[in-house]
Amino acid sequence: MTTYHLRVNGREHAVDTDPDTPLLYVLRNDLGLNGAKFGCGLGQCGACTVTLAGGSVMSCLVPVSVVGARPVGTVEGLGSAQAPGTLQQAFIAEQAAQCGYCIAGMLMRAQNLLAANPKPTDAEIRKHMMPNLCRCGTHMRILRAVRRAADAMGGKGGKA
Amino acid sequence: MRRAPDSPARRRLLAAAGSLTMVFAVGPVWPQDETPLSKGKLPGSLEKAPWLDAWIRIEADNRITVFTGKAELGQGIKTALLQVAADELQVAPAHIVLVTADTARTPNEGYTAGSHSMQDSGTALRHAAAQVRAVLAGLAAKRFGIDAAALSLRDGSIAAPDGRRLTYGELLAGRQLHLRADPSVPVLAPAAHTIVGKALQRVDIPAKVSGGAAYVQDLRLPGMAHGRVVRPPAPGARLLDVDAGAVARLPGVLKVVRDGRFLAVIADGEYRAVKAAAALARGARWDTPATLPRDATPAVMVRALPTRPNPILARGTPGAAGRTLAANFSKPFQLHASIGPSCAVAQLVDGQYTVWTHSQGVYPLRDALAELLGAGKDTIRCIHTEGSGCYGHNAADDVAADAALLARALPGRPVRVQWMREDEHGWEPFGPAMLTAVRATLDAGGRIADWQYDVWSPPHNTRPGKAGNLLAATHLARPFAPDTPTPSPQPEGSGDRNAIPYYVLPNARVVHQFQPGAPLRTSALRSLGAYCNVFSIESFMDELAQAAGADPLAFRLAHLADPRAIETVRSAAQGFGWDKYRKPPRRGRGFAFARYKNLAAFCAIALEVEVARETGMVRITRAVAAVDCGEVVNPDGVRNQIEGGIIQSASWTLLERVRFDERQVLTRDWAQYPILRFNQVPERIEIALLDRPGQPFLGTGEAAQGPTAAAIANAVADACGLRLRDLPLDRARLRAGH
Numbered sequence: 001m002t003t004y005h006l007r008v009n010g011r012e013h014a015v016d017t018d019p020d021t022p023l024l025y026v027l028r029n030d031l032g033l034n035g036a037k038f039g040c041g042l043g044q045c046g047a048c049t050v051t052l053a054g055g056s057v058m059s060c061l062v063p064v065s066v067v068g069a070r071p072v073g074t075v076e077g078l079g080s081a082q083a084p085g086t087l088q089q090a091f092i093a094e095q096a097a098q099c100g101y102c103i104a105g106m107l108m109r110a111q112n113l114l115a116a117n118p119k120p121t122d123a124e125i126r127k128h129m130m131p132n133l134c135r136c137g138t139h140m141r142i143l144r145a146v147r148r149a150a151d152a153m154g155g156k157g158g159k160a
Numbered sequence: 161m162r163r164a165p166d167s168p169a170r171r172r173l174l175a176a177a178g179s180l181t182m183v184f185a186v187g188p189v190w191p192q193d194e195t196p197l198s199k200g201k202l203p204g205s206l207e208k209a210p211w212l213d214a215w216i217r218i219e220a221d222n223r224i225t226v227f228t229g230k231a232e233l234g235q236g237i238k239t240a241l242l243q244v245a246a247d248e249l250q251v252a253p254a255h256i257v258l259v260t261a262d263t264a265r266t267p268n269e270g271y272t273a274g275s276h277s278m279q280d281s282g283t284a285l286r287h288a289a290a291q292v293r294a295v296l297a298g299l300a301a302k303r304f305g306i307d308a309a310a311l312s313l314r315d316g317s318i319a320a321p322d323g324r325r326l327t328y329g330e331l332l333a334g335r336q337l338h339l340r341a342d343p344s345v346p347v348l349a350p351a352a353h354t355i356v357g358k359a360l361q362r363v364d365i366p367a368k369v370s371g372g373a374a375y376v377q378d379l380r381l382p383g384m385a386h387g388r389v390v391r392p393p394a395p396g397a398r399l400l401d402v403d404a405g406a407v408a409r410l411p412g413v414l415k416v417v418r419d420g421r422f423l424a425v426i427a428d429g430e431y432r433a434v435k436a437a438a439a440l441a442r443g444a445r446w447d448t449p450a451t452l453p454r455d456a457t458p459a460v461m462v463r464a465l466p467t468r469p470n471p472i473l474a475r476g477t478p479g480a481a482g483r484t485l486a487a488n489f490s491k492p493f494q495l496h497a498s499i500g501p502s503c504a505v506a507q508l509v510d511g512q513y514t515v516w517t518h519s520q521g522v523y524p525l526r527d528a529l530a531e532l533l534g535a536g537k538d539t540i541r542c543i544h545t546e547g548s549g550c551y552g553h554n555a556a557d558d559v560a561a562d563a564a565l566l567a568r569a570l571p572g573r574p575v576r577v578q579w580m581r582e583d584e585h586g587w588e589p590f591g592p593a594m595l596t597a598v599r600a601t602l603d604a605g606g607r608i609a610d611w612q613y614d615v616w617s618p619p620h621n622t623r624p625g626k627a628g629n630l631l632a633a634t635h636l637a638r639p640f641a642p643d644t645p646t647p648s649p650q651p652e653g654s655g656d657r658n659a660i661p662y663y664v665l666p667n668a669r670v671v672h673q674f675q676p677g678a679p680l681r682t683s684a685l686r687s688l689g690a691y692c693n694v695f696s697i698e699s700f701m702d703e704l705a706q707a708a709g710a711d712p713l714a715f716r717l718a719h720l721a722d723p724r725a726i727e728t729v730r731s732a733a734q735g736f737g738w739d740k741y742r743k744p745p746r747r748g749r750g751f752a753f754a755r756y757k758n759l760a761a762f763c764a765i766a767l768e769v770e771v772a773r774e775t776g777m778v779r780i781t782r783a784v785a786a787v788d789c790g791e792v793v794n795p796d797g798v799r800n801q802i803e804g805g806i807i808q809s810a811s812w813t814l815l816e817r818v819r820f821d822e823r824q825v826l827t828r829d830w831a832q833y834p835i836l837r838f839n840q841v842p843e844r845i846e847i848a849l850l851d852r853p854g855q856p857f858l859g860t861g862e863a864a865q866g867p868t869a870a871a872i873a874n875a876v877a878d879a880c881g882l883r884l885r886d887l888p889l890d891r892a893r894l895r896a897g898h
Contacts, residue, residue, distance in 0.1 A: 018411070018431070025431040032227065034378040035371030039499050039582035041434075044830040047499050062376055081366035088369045095361060098804050099234025099549030101367030101377075101500040105367060129838045135499045136234055136549045137807030141800070141840040153581065 004064050007131075008033070008091045009077030019065035023057075026064045027074060035075035035104035039133070046132030049105035051075050056112040075104040078111065087111055088117075090149035098136030106132050110146045118157030120150055189742035191588035204283030205229065206341040207541035211269035213338055215288040216245070220835035222316050222329035224249065224256045226285065229269025230277040231261040231520065232364060234549035235861050236284075238275045238796040239362045243793050244282050245356040248289030248348055249328075249621045250313040261522045261544035271521040271623065273552070273684060274652065275760055275859030278793065282857050289514055290347040299331045327847035348748055350791070350853035357853065364546075376516050376545035377503045381574040381639040384431040384505070385414055387566040388437035390423040390444060392635070395680065397421070403443035406755070408633065410436050417419040424562065424569050434580070448457070450822040452679050458593035459490035459886065462616050465675040472650050473660050480609035485707055486599040489696035491887040493590040493818035495833060500548025502555035502588070503578040508571045512541045514723045515567075518547025521623065525557050527626035532633050532640065540564075540680040551808070553623050553683035555579055557589040559629035560670030564671050582828040587631060590818055591685030592618040594655065594679060596696040601849060605709035608719060611668040617655025618678035619645035631681075642681075647674045652757050658690035658866060661697050662755045663719035682818070687865035690756060691809070692887070694866025695873065698752035699885065702874045712751050712874065713738055722755075724788050724850075731786035736766035746770055747781065748879025752870035761789040761863035762850075765806065767842070769875040771882075776891025779815055779875050780842040783868075788850040798860050799847045805843055805864030811836035813869040817888055832852040 001016045008031060015030045022041075027033045027050070036059050039047030043058040050059045051073035079085030084092060087107055097103045106129065113120055113128040120128070125146050134142065202210055209215070209229070226245045232238045238258055246253040259265055261272065267724045269280055293313065297568045300318040301308035303326065312319050319325040350357075367374045392399065399421040407425060408416045412432035417424040425440055427433035451460045505516040513535065519525040522542035530537045541561070550556060563577040579587075594617045602611040630638035648654040656672035685691075705715035713733050720726050733739070733751070741749055748771070753764040767783035785802050792798055815834050819826045827833035869887070876894075877883045884893055 017429075020435075021429075021431045023339070025429075028378075029380070029430055030382065033371055034373055034375075037375075037377065037500055038578060039501075040830060042581060042829055042831075045499055075369070079370060081370045081372050084366065084370060087364075091369045092361065092365055095365060095800060097234075097362075097365050097368050097502075098236070098800060099498075099546070100365065100374065101234075101498070101548035103368055104371060120633075126838045133499055133835060133837065135497060135835065137804030137811075137836075137841075138800070139807055139836075139838055140434040140803055140845050143838070144328065 002065070004067070006067060006072060007069065008072045009074060015064070016065055019063065021064050022060050023050070023062040023064050023067055023072070024059040027059060033074050033076050037101055037104060046109060047102050047105045049108040049132060050114060051108055051112055054115065056109050058147045071109065073111070077108050087114070087149040088154050090145040090152060094141045094145040094148060096138055096141035097144040098138050102132060106134070106142050110149065113146070114150055114157045116155060116157070118150065118153060118155040122147065167242060173714060176235045179787060187869065202341050202343050202597065203287045205267060205269045206284045206287055207282040208269065210341045211338060212288050212292060212341060214267045214306040215285060216292050218328045218332055220329045220333045222327040224316065224328070225259060226256050227259045227266045228281045228285065229261050230281040230547050231272040231544040233272055233520065235801060236362050236794065237329060240278060240793045241282055241285055242363065242796055243355045243360055245285045245289045247353050247647060249293055250287055251316045252815040253355060253360060255316055260423065263522050263526045264541045268523040269383055271524065274518050275756065275861040275863065278857035278859055282793065286347050287343065287345070288341060289337070289865070291342055291345040294345050295337065296328050296331055300326060302330065305785065306586070309677050314430055354660045356793050357795070357851070360794055362797070374546060375500070376505060376518050376547050377578060379505050379516055379545060379576065381505065384574040384576055385426050386433040386569060387424055387426045387575045387577040388433045388580070389562050389577065389583070389632070390437050391587055392421050393446050394448045394569050397446040397476070399667070400445040400447055402440065402445070404440065406443060407436050407440045410439060415570055416440065417566060420635055420639065422565070422632050422635040424566055426566055426575060434831055448823045451819050452822050455820040457490070457886070459488060459494040459595045462490070462593050462595040462618070463679060465618065467616060467673045467675050468775040470672040470674050471667055471669070472653070472656055472672050473670040474663070478513070478610055478612065478667060478669060479602050480603065480667055482601040482603045482609050483707065484598070484599060484601045485703060487700055487703065487885055489596045489692065489699060489885045491594050491695070493593045493680060493682070493691045494685060494812055495585060495590060495815045495818060496551045496554040496588055497585065497833065497835060498548040498550060498554055501579040501581055501584040502559040503547060503576065504563040505574050505576045506560070506567035507574040508567045511539055513564060513567065515542045515560050515564055516545040517542055517556060517558045518545060518550065519560055520550060520553065524623060524625040525560055528557070528630055529561060530628050531627035532561055533564060533568060551686040551771070552591070553589050555584055557624045558587070558631040560621055560698045561632045564576055565632055570710070585828045586825045587832055589622060589681045589683035592655070592682035594618060594689065594692040596692060598696060598700050600700065600704055602704060602708050605711055606729070608665055608704065609667060611661065612664045613659060613670045614673055615659045615689060615693060616673040616675060617689055618675045618682045620654040620682070620684050621645060622681065622683040627840040645676050647672060651759055653689065655689040657688045657757055658693040658754055661759060662722070662725060662758055664721050680825070687862035690862065691812070691869060694752065694754040695869040695887065698754065698867065698870030699873045702877065703883065716753060725753065725755060725762055726733060728786045728788050731850060732764035732766045732784055735786060735846055735848050736784040738766055746772065746879060748875045748877070750871040750873065750875030750878060752867040752874060754866050756863045761787060761858045761860055763863040765786050765864065765871040767871045767875055769872060769879055771876055771879040771894065773880055773894060776894035778894060779840060779887060780810060782844045783842050784846045785859065785864060786848040786850060787863060788852060789860045789863065790855040792849055792851040793857070801860045802847050802864050803845050805862065806868045807836060807841055809865045809868035810872060813872050813888055814840070815888055815890055817890070
């Protein structure tokens with residue numbers, strides 16, 4: 001066991017865990033953050049997508065020991081059920097979920113896009129969302145939700 | 161974090177002690193144990209659970225709790241059921257707490273499957289709530305001394321014209337009502353609905369977009385340990401030896417469990433369990449015999465299985481004169497492939513098991529676990545807790561059995577088990593491979609004069625109820641044998657679901673060639689045999705239309721009689737612009753229709769594809785669906801289900817196939833078993849809903865699966881002249897041209 005100091009959603013946390021533990025397990029089990037999900041453990045599905053230093057990563061593949069001081073962002077950082085952020089509001093408005101297991105990963109993938117490219121075209125949204133899998137077939141709604149969020153942010157890319 | 165068990169016995173105790181007034185909950189026995197009185201059939205699941213207090217409780221402080229034996233699978237059923245109950249009770253949906261499938265609290269409604277939930281539970285709740293409303297109105301009329309017709313109901317209270325007002329809870333306080341459902345009590349007229357028919361936002365989505373504890377995967381109980389199971393490399397593998405000692409000494413490992421070829425570890429942390437399981441797998445030696453058919457196509461493999469022919473239709477006289485066409489169609493084994501691997505938490509305390517599970521049937525699971533554990537049914541409580549979308553009988557029940565076995569090995573502590581991706585892909589029950597053979601004769605007028613159809617299929621139902629249908633139970637030192645599968649009877653059917661065309665066919669013969677066994681475990685995948693049967697029938701309808709020189713749409717309409725079917729077909733065609741379609745290069749259009757199970761939702765789909773023969777890529781540019789599912793409770797919920805069904809079926813149809821060699825399943829992850837990604841989903845999906853207020857609920861969850869597959873195949877044929885009859889229509893087939 002080693003102690004790691006993580007910065008998650010703007011807050012500092014000290015975590016005692018084994019160095020090879022993937023960030024996903026630390027977020028879920030040590031910090032009690034449910035957003036990132038275990039989907040494959042292989043970096044193939046995106047259910048565990050979080051942001052790390054601004055980029056999207058699949059947290060099932062990132063050992064906690066390599067995170068260091070880089071800030072981690074999860075869907076909990078975007079808002080809450082009571083006070084959802086712009087992107088979350090867009091997903092609610094479009095009812096962009098069925099089972100919803102993939103959705104937190106979708107939100108974080110989209111967040112990463114809008115931060116880097118506040119005015120994406122529809123084609124850019126599709127391309128950016130490619131790594132993330134949805135099995136219920138909610139794709140059309142997810143695409144509409146990302147479009148809606150981009151429009152609502154008025155080109156300010158997730159800072160609104 | 162969860163409420164204490166709220167058993168019927170506990171409720172009676174509370175009511176008797178007067179600490180809480182449970183007006184509709186004071187019956188002497190638990191409702192579902194009672195044999196319904198023979199007083200005429202009751203609506204929906206009221207037939208199985210006829211006492212109102214099984215469904216609705218109103219407490220003195222006017223809190224309203226509604227109970228359903230159905231479960232949220234991601235299909236939005238909680239919201240739709242709330243809408244139905246709220247409308248009849250004349251309260252806001254937010255006023256109601258909805259409790260879903262739980263063996264200690266809710267009626268036994270069997271499985272949440274087969275697009276039955278609205279028919280079963282929605283209908284039951286509608287009638288139960290209407291009767292509760294009528295009872296309340298009667299009480300209020302008496303209290304106010306006026307005629308019930310003069311009362312107005314709003315927001316959970318009843319008012320007299322002079323302004324006197326009592327809440328439902330106040331009206332019932334102190335009374336002990338335990339009423340049997342009375343089917344003669346009228347439900348609200350459709351025009352009086354204010355909540356049914358509206359696109360109410362789903363109640364579960366805010367938590368799902370914000371990291372709320374929404375799933376069984378998120379359950380974190382005090383002292384919870386983590387289990388992982390090491391599966392054999394193949395169904396027929398024998399465990400030669402295993403080095404468990406080294407694994408037991410790894411950090412955090414609490415227990416190594418070996419019972420026959422059931423191998424598992426329990427650790428104090430999840431990733432420690434993952435690592436320990438990997439170490440245990442490395443230390444296990446297996447003998448893996450070659451038991452699977454080698455290099456067999458699904459069609460050849462299925463045809464070779466032992467078969468029990470079961471004629472399901474013999475109409476008219478075979479052998480009509482005319483031009484005869486014949487074709488065979490097939491589908492491979494396919495996966496449910498939920499994004500989240502199956503998960504369960506189980507705990508054994510003082511001889512009582514509690515199992516949190518995303519099973520589709522908590523009661524049948526409880527019965528199977530009782531047999532597996534050698535425990536009384538009354539010592540096991542199964543609580544439905546949402547999982548990742550299931551689409552049928554996936555590994556939900558199996559992982560619940562794993563968790564229960566590990567909870568027994570570590571009494572007192574909750575044990576959470578989640579399968580790894582390779583376990584889910586390799587061991588969930590597969591949607592069966594199938595083969596169909598169709599032969600039809602066209603008369604001189606271009607009508608179908610004779611029809612013969614055979615469908616060969618392994619079982620579509622190996623659900624629990626019996627311990628032997630739980631994977632782990634078959635791996636124990638004293639294994640339980642799987643139940644002998646039987647086909648579900650018509651009209652719903654299983655492998656033969658939708659094997660009888662919904663068209664007017666004066667001479668027709670249909671045979672379900674039921675196959676009780678398959679080399680790999682199979683069970684229910686969304687729509688069962690309807691997917692392959694509708695794919696076959698609707699592909700062949702296009703082939704017949706072409707042979708008859710008719711437009712595929714006109715050919716279908718000429719063979720349809722049901723006005724609702726005709727309207728559905730016309731609606732999809734109109735939405736697509738079928739009559740004015742001009743075919744661009746490399747593109748083509750396809751149409752398909754079915755009435756799910758020939759008795760549920762009507763669904764017609766028209767779509768366009770773009771085909772690149774050089775790469776084999778098929779892209780759906782636009783899909784238009786028309787759906788008649790009876791009375792629509794939540795139009796956005798129906799749209800979401802149909803959109804999702806189209807995309808999922810497109811994924812099955814274009815990409816999906818379980819592959820195996822003679823020893824084991826090879827498709828163990830998303831690289832080996834790809835599904836549709838954002839680049840391949842349609843540019844647009846449009847859905848027309850044909851609402852039928854006042855008509856029975858027909859369900860929607862599975863209606864689009866078959867029509868989508870055939871519409872794609874027909875569009876591919878239209879785009880490039882290639883008629884593909886073996887699923888999936890993947891890039892290799894498109895490039896090869898067969």
